[in-house]
Amino acid sequence: TQSLSDLAESLAALGINQIPQAPNTHPTVNPIDVYRSHITDLLVPITGAEPGVIYGALAWTQTLEMGDLALPVPALRLRGRKPGELAEEIASRFPPSPLLEPPVAAGTYVKFWFKPEPLSRLVIPSILKNGAAYGFNRTLGLRDPEDESKGRKKIIVEFSSPNIAKPFHAGHLRSTIIGGFLANLYAGAGWDVVRMNYLGDWGKQYGVLAVGFERFGSEEALVANPIAHLFEVYVKVSAIQKEEDDKMKALREEIAALKEKGEAVEEQEKALAALVNDGIDEQARRYFRRMSDGDPEAIAIWTRFRNLSIEKYRQTYARLNISFDDYSGESQVQDSSMEEAARIMAERGVSEESEGAVIVDLTKYSKKLGKAVVKKKDGTSLYLTRDIGAMKERFDKYNFDKMIYVVAAAQDLHLAQLFKIVELMGFRDISERCQHINFGMVLGMSTRRGTVKFLDDILRDVGEFMHDLMRSNEDKYKQVDDPEGTADILGISAVMVQDMTGKRINNYHFDIKRMTSFEGDTGPYLQYAHARLSSIVRKVGLKPEDLLTADLSLLSEKHATEQEAKHATEQEAKHATKQEAKHAANLVRSLAQFPDVFLNTHRTLEPVTVLTYLFKMTHALSSSYDHLQVMKSDPEVKKARMALYYAARTVLNNGMRLLGLTPLDR
Ligand code: ARG
Known part of the structure; x- marks a missing residue:
């Protein structure tokens, strides 16, 4: 990286003998800071404003026609001076500078332009010396900007968070891309970053999956591609579950009708009882009960599904340059944390009983927040309950300064409820550190083979598309060493850039043709x-x-x-x-x-x-x-x-x- 003495030397050669020293100035990593300090020094005697105020007011510009830096004069907050007049005065009294062209007043603004040659002599060496670190500012993550020994701030970025045995949908894709970026951003700012994946891996549907595996599972297929196989099993067993559901409904109607006519219903009742007592739904309920009770055999099978899935996820994430530090998940939230949370909510009068369930009535604080169920009638936990327990556990484990949840805007209410409930429980210091980073939907995400189910499918399809496109230019194609690998990276870049092209909250159309264009x-x-x-x-x-x-x-x-x-x-x-x-x-x-x-x-x-x-x-x-x-x-x-x-x-x-x-x- 560029050292202070290197910078001093470059500046001296330009006729500037003082290294800028204003607070929050990082001239060795940010050449523009040199200009901000320099302009500030020259403006103090002209305006009589505080150096800190001037420094903070010097704004970067969206287009270079606006100058390289602009000073909105009203931001100097000087009483009794007309901004337009002061702008004129600044422009006319500004002394010649080795770094700047004479400034120009424009309305209530003063525009500053950097002289090209000194700029090159400051910027290019700074980039050459800082290399891969140029642009990043690692002081932002320091607990104390003046003292590195006090350590760095810690952030958890929770992102991607797909559900085992379910499709990896567009929401997960966006969370993965945006979350990966945010993790890089904070790491580049010198924060200590924990990348966390909070898997959807708990609930009765995982009982359904286990029951389905007993019937349709193949050990071989599971090992070969756990994610695809578990999904396949889940689809099959869900179909039967649905069939049985319909049958039960039909039987109940039939029984009612027969009874009305006073006819015998024995056979129908027998059939109904068989389904009620031993259908997929009931088997799954019993299986999930075993899982929640910690039955070793049930836990072992489920852990295996989970671990094999994680192994596969890891490989796919690697293609996107992402690796997680912590594969947590809904299943990992301890009962004790949720019981503790339930106790606190009850004691503080945050929660109340309602028709056998436990709810938190948030309408008292805001109509929009509604009423949230935190415990079902049968005593089992919910998605929200697990998130409440998880937040406290993460705080105890990591003592984070900040935590970001990268989750689709469709879950705005869920996260708002979560943050509010944790605050009401008396943990405002924790909930205040949490932020929901949301995003809009992807419309029409389908590929040549139909609607997308897995991340791998999306990446494979765009990769193939790029490969075809590359092949259309024979000569250039021959010059590429590893065409498949290159096509793969190009395809991934296409998907990622399209995703990041608008504001996060905007929806966008998944358009392979447009995103893959050169x-x-x-x-x-x-x-x-x-x-x-x-x-x-x-x-x-x-x-x-x-x-x-x-x-x-x-x-x-x-x-x-x-x-x-x-x-x-x-x-x-x-x-x-x-x-x-x-x-x-x-x-x-x-x-x-x-x-x-x-x-x-x-x-x-x-x-x-x-x-x-x-x-x-x-x-x-x-x-x-x-x-x-x-x-x-x-x-x-x-x-x-x-x-x-x-x-x-x-x-x-x-x-x-x-x-x-x-x-x-x-
Ligand atoms: N697995 C969830 C889903 O697919 C997303 C999890 C978001 N994170 C959280 N802490 N609730 O909808």
Whole structure:
């Protein structure tokens, strides 16, 4: 990483002899912080405002036409000054600076532009030295920003959380993608991250599954593909359960009708009793009873289903660069935690009896929260009860500073009830640390083979689609070493980028054709941009150490290739030079923003914040290739441009990894 003395040296060379020291300033990892501090220093004497206020008011801009930094003058909160007039005054009294162009007043704003050459000399070395760490800010996770020895904050990110023997549906896919991203984000911010998968693996339906396995299970198929096999068994046994259910209903009606006519019902009653006492439903109830009572045989079989499923999940998650630290699940919640919670709720008058069940009436606090059942008539626990027990257990185990639940918006009410109940139980300090990160639905998620059931199916299908697409270009196809592996990664990128393209809460259409296109803002487009940069890096073969000695002033000067120069008129040459300088400067300005984009993402918790930035940056990049050629230029120019492209590759690589993508080199 870049050291303070490295930075001091770069700054001294630009005529700045003081390293910025404002609180929350991280100039070694964020070049923009140098500018914020510098502008603050110059604005104090002009405005008389507090340095902290000025520093905090300097805002990053969405488009570069707005300047590189903008100061909304009203944010200085200076009484008795008209913001428009003050903006004019700031612009006219601002002293010449080695780092900045003269600022411009625009209404109540002052816009600041960075001088291109000093910016390159600050940003490019910072990227080359920080490498894979550029943009990430590990001080955010420190308990005490001034003292690393006090340790780091801990966060649990609970995500994915599929249900064993049930389809891995779009909600689980989105949770996996968004949760993986959030875990990377907090890790990049220096938090201590626990990635947790809370499996749906408890309830009577797992009694149904066990009974079904006794009938239809195959040991061989289970070992070969536990997830698919258990699902298959579950579908079969559920069908019988449904059939029996219908039959019982019909028998009851028949019996009633016969009785009315005064006819014999013996046979029908016998048939009904057989189903009631020994049908799938009753068998499952008894089986689940054994599981809840801790019957060793029942537990052993179920544990095996669970472990085999987890093994398979692990492999699939690995394809998405995700590994969980804790496979918890509804089955893992201790009875004692739920009993303890029930006791506290009763003692504090949080819960009450209602028609034999136990409920919490939350309408007292908000109509929307409704009434929540926490214990069924038969005394068994519910999804909500298990979540209440689990939250307390997780706190005892991890003592987390924050916990995020990445769950579909369809469960907004469930999580709101959960947080409120835990608060009412007297654990406000715990519930306040919890946050529900929700998201909208995926519409029409089906593939060539019909509706999707498993994560593997989705990934396989998009992978095959990419593979076909790649094969349509014979020449390029032949150049790829591992076409299947590459297609797989491209397909996964396509799915992930499509998912992260809008705000989380938006619904979107699953559209294989659009997401797999190399044109437009897609995953394959980002991969293409990365591979192209990697290819330049490979061909030129210069290392970051070599590139640090590049003369970056060459980025903003004239140097068309000799050949071009020979043929160009003077007019044309001038124009080309201007274009080169502009493209280089825009790309550098874009690269400079990445650390601020990271900070902003840490606030929005929206992957689209990163994605939008990466697309803007790669667009700046692709329009610069024609103007900033590498291979054909003079050695020194080549080196300077290579430093720029190397830095661009680093930023793209870091951004893609933050999102959970695997950047491709070819
Ligand atoms: N397994 C649940 C489902 O598929 C999601 C679990 C969400 N997490 C939680 N703590 N309730 O709907």
